[in-house]
Amino acid sequence: MLEVLAEMYPQADFFALFVRKECLPAKLKNRKITTSFLDRIPGAKRMYRHLLPLYPFAVECLDLSGYDLVISADGAATKGVLTDQHALHLCYCHSPPHSFWDQYAAFRREMSWFSRLLFTPVSQYLRLWDFSAAQRIDGFIANSDYVKNRIWKYYRRESTVIYPPVDTSAAYLSKRPASYYLCVGRLIAAKRVDLLISACNRLGRELRIVGVGPEEGALRTLAGSSVKFLGRLTESELLHAYANCWALLFAADEDCGLVAIEAQACGRPIIAYGRGGSRETVIGMPPETYRGIGNSMDGSTAFTGVFFAEQTTLSVETAIQRFEAIEGSFNPVEIQKHAATFDTTVFVSKFLSYVSQQSENRHKHSPTVVE
Incomplete structure (x- = not known):
């Protein structure tokens, strides 16, 4: 999806907690990407799951001053970025984190007693922060109705469903499929x-x-x-x-x-x-x-x-x-x-329409200040 967003917004800057440059798609290799302090910790990319308690602090340290439109592609913490008051912040939510919401008990069962001892208070803190961060979003996009329901359940926020882009242009039919x-x-x-x-x-x-x-x-x-x-x-x-x-x-x-x-x-x-x-x-x-x-x-x-x-x-x-x-x-x-019906062209059309609508609504409801 990031490749599609990069094409849609060719002048946009990118921010991330971590970046593996060798894994970047070709369309992102020459883009400006600012990473958090976590990216500079030796070995952080290998043990990123263990750094989860630091995600809120790291994402809030990213400086997004001066941007009018902020789009966060979120599956964990990026929705929590701090923006200017005038900025429009839209979140494309892949899902509220399973590990400390609906699958919390399952995750705990797989841990050692010592890990559970640490995970319990940390997950409680992360739930509070995650809910709080969700309240700062100006508009939520869900990647499915299933996720839309999860966003409402855990964040009490309405959302619009726009399915992720799939490039179907190169796909083809086989005349004689095999039996595997x-x-x-x-x-x-x-x-x-x-x-x-x-x-x-x-x-x-x-x-x-x-x-x-x-x-x-x-x-x-x-x-x-x-x-x-x-x-x-x-x-x-x-x-x-x-x-x-x-x-x-x-x-x-x-x-x-x-x-x-x-x-x-x-x-x-x-x-x-x-x-x-x-x-x-x-x-x-x-x-x-x-x-x-x-x-x-x-x-x-x-x-x-x-x-x-x-x-x-x-x-x-x-x-x-x-x-x-x-x-x-x-x-x-x-x-x-x-x-x-899930092709990239459908995603682009719906996404741009949603951004335009949200921008119009924001300007329409902006208060007039009289001194």
């Missing part, structure tokens, strides 16, 4: 790739996994002979993997789920956990279709995938078997059309 299933994403516990591996092991289906992460070793141990790890792929290699897969498997409870959109841009169906952002990016075929009550589409809805109800191996297995029974019902062209 595909999984794309970081190999971390929250992605529940273990469920996909276990299901494909038991069904004897080929699964190709794109991505790297700390769980890779454990997942390789779990994987059977039909599971292949592809590591990192180039953009063209990833598009080829999308276009030629039987379907994309997606087991995470995501706030939005861009991977599912990317696969649909290549006309491929999705088998996803039916919760979170997947309910918005994938048009799931209803259960009566699975049971043969309605084994063909009526033309009014172009379904793009199937959902499984639980994060269990059995639930994933059942969804795969249901998909294979009705795979002929999916139209790659219609799936691709659905993905186009």
Whole structure:
């Protein structure tokens, strides 16, 4: 998304808590990027999670004086930047932090007793600061309805949904997709790739996994002979993997789920956990279709995938078997059309319109001072 914003605002300056210059996209390499004092701490980029208690202080130390428009792309602390009184501050919120809001208990369970001892008071402080920072925002943009509801629940702030940009221009349809299933994403516990591996092991289906992460070793141990790890792929290699897969498997409870959109841009169906952002990016075929009550589409809805109800191996297995029974019902062209509704051009149009509206409202309601 930052690349798109950089193109939309070619004169804008960028601020960040940390920057890995070697990982910057080409469009950002020559832009002015100011980082916080945390970026200058030796080893900070490796242990950034342990520096979370310092994020509020670091982000408030960033000097944004003199800017008329501030856009914060937030998933943790950047919404807390301090701006001039006249500045319009709009926050594109990826999600209120899970670690000290809705998944607080789950995070604590995974910690040692000593870590829990520290995490409990720190998370209480971070919740208070996070809520306070959210009240300073002039306008919230949510990346999905799922996140919109979270913003209201934890911040009591209204928001406008604008889905993240996905460049669908290079995507293409394959004339003869292969018979492998595909999984794309970081190999971390929250992605529940273990469920996909276990299901494909038991069904004897080929699964190709794109991505790297700390769980890779454990997942390789779990994987059977039909599971292949592809590591990192180039953009063209990833598009080829999308276009030629039987379907994309997606087991995470995501706030939005861009991977599912990317696969649909290549006309491929999705088998996803039916919760979170997947309910918005994938048009799931209803259960009566699975049971043969309605084994063909009526033309009014172009379904793009199937959902499984639980994060269990059995639930994933059942969804795969249901998909294979009705795979002929999916139209790659219609799936691709659905993905186009999330294209970058749609994002740019909606985002600029929102900024313009917020700017007009601000000027309209600015008080007149008479001395």
